[in-house]
Amino acid sequence: MKSEMLNTMTDINFSFTKKNDQNWILEHSEKFFIVSDEIKSLLELLKKNQFNLDESYKDFILEFDYVSTEDFNHIVKDNLETLELNQTNNDKSIKKKSFILFETKLISKENAAKISKIFQPLFQPTFFWIAFTLLFSFSIYNLTQIHHFHLEKEYMLFLFIFYIFSAFIHEFGHIAACNRFTKRSGEIGIGIYFIFPVFYSNITPIWSAKKQERIITNLAGVYVQLFIILGLFITYLFTANHQIQDVIAISTIIILYQLIPFIRSDGYWIISDLTDTPNLLPSSSKKVKEFLKNPFKFKVQNRKDWLILLYGLFNQIIMIYVIISIIRAYRYQLIAGPIELIKTIFNQPTETLTYLTSNIELMIISIVFYMILFNLIKRLLKI
Template sequence: MPKIAGNIEFTNFSKSEYLLHDTIQNHYVKISNEVYDLLCLIDGKKSIHDIIIAYNNQYDLELTEEFVHDLLYKKLQPYGLLEGENENLKKYKKPGYLNLSFIIFNENLLKKITPFFGFLFKSKISICVIILCIGIIGSCLYYHFDLYSSFNLRNSLIYFFILMAMSTTFHEIGHASSANYFGAKHGGIGGGFYLFTPVYYADVTDVWRLPKKQRIVVNLAGMYFELIFCSLIVVFATLILKNSFLAVLASIVCIKTLNNLNPFLRSDGYWIFSDIINKPNLMSHAGKKVLSIFSKKQKKWKGEDFLLFFYGLISYSIILLFVYYVIIKNPNSILLFPKNLYNFFKNLFTRGAEFSFSEFAQLLVPMLFFYLLFNFIKGFIISKKDKLSKS
């Protein structure tokens, strides 16, 4: 007599899909409308045999007990679907692309802050704020164009990084505030490393329960808040401090946030594109779609299938071009990497030695190469283990 666990919630995700949410382990699993209809027949009183008869009679199908048993107890139960079945439950894991992550502002502290920013997401207010902020940033760059064109960022890195840290914090508060405004839960704000680059992140996984348009707004909210923050700094620097340098620096930081629209890195652009085509694991789906062209069994493609295919094709092309550049065009960066890394840290901690950010930037290329190589080998080993365990 299977029974749905009390910690399981269902949310309509799209026209053909529902979202199964385990509120304890914080798992989110997409299921089809057909699977959802089957799960709705589970009430703790019917046996699997009775559920199958009711479902087959209702939809004129011929589901077997073996199929339904595997679906419930092997595929869905690891996500906490059934009450009293606590074996082989999957524990929540942090995203694999985020390394050395840690919490900076915990969930309880953030919950005290986010409600105050809800008014910024009302449509009329948000439109006025965006137009005003764009006008402020644009005017700053226009009237201080000479200072901007001759701006030496290297001599101002410490100020730039401080302003960047403050702006990025506000960026993540924007994500959390928008999630709270639309009724989704949010976790804390943390830090970590993505492709050897320090990053901030806000845990807003629960927004998958929201409609597509609201999810896109949540993903755009970070840049929206950075625009507001930088505009306030420009106004404060211009009217109060009379400091054109700080105003231009804030404008540069504001322009920098447009990098988040890049859909080929796991930033806001990636999640926006993922929301548009309703694919939470975008990179994985895109890779499978590219490989599917070599399959003998070809299904008729829809519009989103073509989007996934071209997205995956471009992603793989970028990786191949990067590998070609490293191995063919610049092999010394790989061969001399240990020596260059040793010399860099030696100079970094040697008094009187020159510290060069350009040297550090050159180290990032081989570091990224070894990171990709490590993930490829790890994925290959895991896939081999999975095949052996299934056999």
């Protein structure tokens, strides 16, 4: 890096929000990073000198310990790369979600914020925790009363439409909570996760909120889905239609899947908030990798490092256990089931709904199995 003006940074506006005694939230280009007091001072020093390295170096050695010019340049370069402050103008408009492919915006952040105001009163913290606990407990109890699914063909279509509607409203829950606590939020869109289309919501501003507010925001999608389930249950009470009860049970299973902390879903972000670790999965994988290389010489600095290591180890163990359990229970059905479904789609398309209705439990298990297997293989390859 030459000692000259850092042209790529001169038009980047960044700001800091106090997080705790040691850390700050850095915001720029609709991105958020947790930084230390020292990094904050470095960036402010660069900004004060209009990102001129020669002038910044003079101030740096007055405020901090002496380092060589070369070391200072490396410090600046490394931090700018880590905090994505060294991107070109063309790069700055690009936002990446490594786990969601082919992102397509459906609703702008302005319109999403306006629509989400309908849900915002539901996120008063005291009311939220009472309502969430009651609704979640009710849904789990209702699920325990179901032993087998017997959805008729016409209800398969209803289940699909309901799932799309519920998943879409789920994202508005996240946006509503984020907007309530930060007065800001992003867009709602659609993309591909593994091989499945999924909705997503941009709630990166929530990193500037308090821990409880971040947790509520990450539970917000499931929370509004629980209200939808309550509405379905009221409908069931008036109609006594047991097919609706099956739809409620399947919806509860989907919610439980979203709360699994070992995939990049709501449960994962909740653990990320509890441990104050924005990049939980990469951090835990790195700890596991270091531990496995030399477990006897592996050292941790603090309690947080222990928690991240335990999460990473437990993560791998749980994934392997779930995969083995499903294989033992379903064995050849995991391969035969999807193959039969593909054959039915191509050879007898009119019988596709009938096949899905008859094998709905196997289909749900197969989807969960292959998504977990896909994630586990990806992580093991990285480790």
